[in-house]
Amino acid sequence: MSHSINSEFKFDPKEPSMPISYPIKTLKELESRSYFESFHYPFNKASVPIESGYSEPLPNRRRILVCHDMAGGYLDDKWVQGGTNAEAYAIWHWHLIDVFVYFSHNLVTLPPPSWTNTAHRHGVKVLGTFITEGDEGTTVCNELLSTKESAQMYAKHLAELAVNLGFDGWLLNMEVSLKPEQISNLKEFVNHLSLTTHSSVPGSLVIWYDSVTINGDLWWQNELNEHNKPFFDICDGIFTNYSWQEDYPRRSAAVAGDRKFDVYMGIDVFGRNTYGGGMWNTNVALDVIRKDDVSAAIFAPGWVYETKQAPDFETAQNRWWSLVEKSWGIVRKYLGTLPFYTNFDQGRGYHISVDGDQVSDATWCNISSQGVQPLLEFADSTANSIQPLVDLKEASYSGGGNITFKGSLEKDNYLKRRIFQGEFTLSELPIHFFYSVKSDSNSSLGLVLEFTSTINKAMSILLTSHGMDHLSSGFSKVVPTSEHKGNAPGWVIHEVKTSNYKPDFPVSTSWLVDGEYINWKSGPQDSRILSVKISWELKEGKNFAFPHYNVYVEKIPKLAGGNSGTTIEHVQEYLGVAHVNCFYVSELKVPASISNLKFIIQVCSFDGTNQNLEDCPYYQLEIKGL
Incomplete structure (x- = not known):
C-alpha cells in the first residue's frame, strides 16, 4: 500500500512511496529546507514553463485571479503521477484566467505540479499560499517577525521554493492580530519576498490578502485604503475581502491610481457575505468590477463541483463559466508559439490512447496531461443545432478526450464553430498541419484557418477532404488534405504539408x-x-x-x-x-x-x-x- 498524507500511517517524506504533493506545515520545516530532501521533491517540479509572452509582468488591463480552495486541498490532484478518479475536479476555462492560486489552510501551500503545468500551458501564472491564522498563526508570526533577519530568511526560503518547483509566486494571508512593533518586520517580510521572488522568477507575483492592517488589527477592509495600502505599495497587488459594497471598486481604483488593475476585488462563489451573492449570481459582482475597471479575485469556483450542481459537473461548469465570460468578455489570447498541438484532453477520463491505439481502459486523472483547451461556446443542450463538446467516454486518438460534434445538417450545408482564439506568427516555411478525425460516412470535418497579414489582408482557408469544392464560396480558399488511415480502425489522419517533415528524437x-x-x-x-x-x-x-x-x-x-x-x-x-x-x-x-x-x-x-x-x-x- 502506498502512503498518503491522509493515510492512517505516518507519512515519512524521505521514504519511497507513490509520489504525492503535500504542504509545509511548520516554520521549522520551512527553515530546515527539509522539503528538498524528500523522496517526492523531484516529482513535484513543474516541467512546463509559462507560455511564451506570459513570463513578463501582467498586462495593463483588468484581470481575473482564481483562488482554488477545495476541502482542504491535495485531493485527487495530490497524486503527481495521476489518480484513478475519472470524475476528479478540473478547470478548462483557462482563457478567462490570468492568475491561479492554489489555496489551503496549511502554513505553506505548495501548488501540485499538475496545476502549474496546465496553467502554464495556457499562459496562466500560478501562486502558492502562505497563511497564518488563529492561535497557531500568532505563534508563527512571533517567530517569523521576531527580527528583520528572521523575516528575510523565511522570505528567502519561500522564494527558493517557487524557483525550484517552477511556480510564479505567493499569496500572503496574514489573518492574525499583530503588535504594532511587529509591523516593520512584517513589511520587511513582504518587501523582501517580493524583491527576492522578482529577481529569481521572471514575471513573478506576490499578492497581499486584505487581512491585518498597518496598525496590526485583524480588520478586513473589503477595499484598498489607507489601512492596507502600505502593504500594497511593496508587492504586486491586493486581494480584497468579499464583503464590499457597490462603490468600493471605484474607491479602490481611486486609491490605487495608475495601479488600479493590481486591485483584485474578492468574490466568494459560495456566497458567504459576498457582494451579489456568488453562486449563479457571481456575474453580478463581476459586472460592477468591470464597470469600475479593476480586477477580480474569484474564490472557490469549485463550488459547482463541491455542491454537485445539476445536471452534471461538465454541464454546470460550462454554464457557470459562461456567466463569467458573458460578464467579463475574453480579454486575452493564448497560443503564441509553434509548434501547437492539442488532443483536447481534460486531464481525466475513462481510457488513454496513444496514436489511435487504446493503451489503457482504466479510469484516471492527471491535470498535467490536460491539453490546450478549446474555447467552445456554451449553448443550451436542447437547442436545435450541432453542439461541439469535449467527450471523455468515446474513443480518443491521443490521451483521453476528443471534440465531438453531434446533430444533423441539411445536405451540402456546413456548420462552422470556433474552437481556438489565438495569435501565431508564421515566419518561414515549411508549415505542416495535421488533425485526426473519426466520423460517420455521411459527414466530413475540416479545419478553418484565419490568416491576417501585415497589411491587414484577411484570408480564411478551409482544410478538408477532397470533393468539397462546393464550399468554396464561403472561404478564401479550400485546400484538400492528404488522408491516410490511423493505427486504429475508424481514424483518418488529414495532413497538409510543404515538406517531408519528420520529428527528431535522440537514439x-x-x-x-x-x-x-x-x-x-x-x-x-x-x-x-x-x-x-x-x-x-x-x-x-x-x-x-x-x-x-x-x-x-x-x-x-x-x-x-x-x-x-x-x-x-x-x-x-x-x-x-x-x-x-x-x-x-x-x-x-x-x-x-x-x-x-x-x-x-x-x-x-x-x-x-x-x-x-x-x-x-x-x-x-x-x-x-x-
Whole structure:
C-alpha cells in the first residue's frame, strides 16, 4: 500500500512511496529546507514553463485571479503521477484566467505540479499560499517577525521554493492580530519576498490578502485604503475581502491610481457575505468590477463541483463559466508559439490512447496531461443545432478526450464553430498541419484557418477532404488534405504539408537510464511485487527538450531452459505518464514465469508525435531470487 498524507500511517517524506504533493506545515520545516530532501521533491517540479509572452509582468488591463480552495486541498490532484478518479475536479476555462492560486489552510501551500503545468500551458501564472491564522498563526508570526533577519530568511526560503518547483509566486494571508512593533518586520517580510521572488522568477507575483492592517488589527477592509495600502505599495497587488459594497471598486481604483488593475476585488462563489451573492449570481459582482475597471479575485469556483450542481459537473461548469465570460468578455489570447498541438484532453477520463491505439481502459486523472483547451461556446443542450463538446467516454486518438460534434445538417450545408482564439506568427516555411478525425460516412470535418497579414489582408482557408469544392464560396480558399488511415480502425489522419517533415528524437543510446530504490516483496502464487524509481537523462552534449514520456513495461518470460525469451512477441503494458525525468513504479505484480522486466520510456514531442517504441530508451531489470 502506498502512503498518503491522509493515510492512517505516518507519512515519512524521505521514504519511497507513490509520489504525492503535500504542504509545509511548520516554520521549522520551512527553515530546515527539509522539503528538498524528500523522496517526492523531484516529482513535484513543474516541467512546463509559462507560455511564451506570459513570463513578463501582467498586462495593463483588468484581470481575473482564481483562488482554488477545495476541502482542504491535495485531493485527487495530490497524486503527481495521476489518480484513478475519472470524475476528479478540473478547470478548462483557462482563457478567462490570468492568475491561479492554489489555496489551503496549511502554513505553506505548495501548488501540485499538475496545476502549474496546465496553467502554464495556457499562459496562466500560478501562486502558492502562505497563511497564518488563529492561535497557531500568532505563534508563527512571533517567530517569523521576531527580527528583520528572521523575516528575510523565511522570505528567502519561500522564494527558493517557487524557483525550484517552477511556480510564479505567493499569496500572503496574514489573518492574525499583530503588535504594532511587529509591523516593520512584517513589511520587511513582504518587501523582501517580493524583491527576492522578482529577481529569481521572471514575471513573478506576490499578492497581499486584505487581512491585518498597518496598525496590526485583524480588520478586513473589503477595499484598498489607507489601512492596507502600505502593504500594497511593496508587492504586486491586493486581494480584497468579499464583503464590499457597490462603490468600493471605484474607491479602490481611486486609491490605487495608475495601479488600479493590481486591485483584485474578492468574490466568494459560495456566497458567504459576498457582494451579489456568488453562486449563479457571481456575474453580478463581476459586472460592477468591470464597470469600475479593476480586477477580480474569484474564490472557490469549485463550488459547482463541491455542491454537485445539476445536471452534471461538465454541464454546470460550462454554464457557470459562461456567466463569467458573458460578464467579463475574453480579454486575452493564448497560443503564441509553434509548434501547437492539442488532443483536447481534460486531464481525466475513462481510457488513454496513444496514436489511435487504446493503451489503457482504466479510469484516471492527471491535470498535467490536460491539453490546450478549446474555447467552445456554451449553448443550451436542447437547442436545435450541432453542439461541439469535449467527450471523455468515446474513443480518443491521443490521451483521453476528443471534440465531438453531434446533430444533423441539411445536405451540402456546413456548420462552422470556433474552437481556438489565438495569435501565431508564421515566419518561414515549411508549415505542416495535421488533425485526426473519426466520423460517420455521411459527414466530413475540416479545419478553418484565419490568416491576417501585415497589411491587414484577411484570408480564411478551409482544410478538408477532397470533393468539397462546393464550399468554396464561403472561404478564401479550400485546400484538400492528404488522408491516410490511423493505427486504429475508424481514424483518418488529414495532413497538409510543404515538406517531408519528420520529428527528431535522440537514439536510445543517447540516454542514461537507471533504477533505484528497488524493492521486492513476495506475492501470491510465487509471484513478486516490485517497486522501483526509474530515472533518465540525456548524455552530455545532447540538447533536446520534451514535454512528457509514456512509460511501459514488457514482462519477458523464461524459456524452457530457464533463459529469457528473445523470440516471443512481447506485449508493452502501459504504466503511466511522466512529466519529469523520473517515474515511480509502485507494487507491480510480476508472475513467477517472468525472468526480466523491460521498462520502456517513450519520448513524446511538443508537436504530438511519439517515438517508436522499438527506438526508445529502456531500463532492463533481471528478476533474482528473494
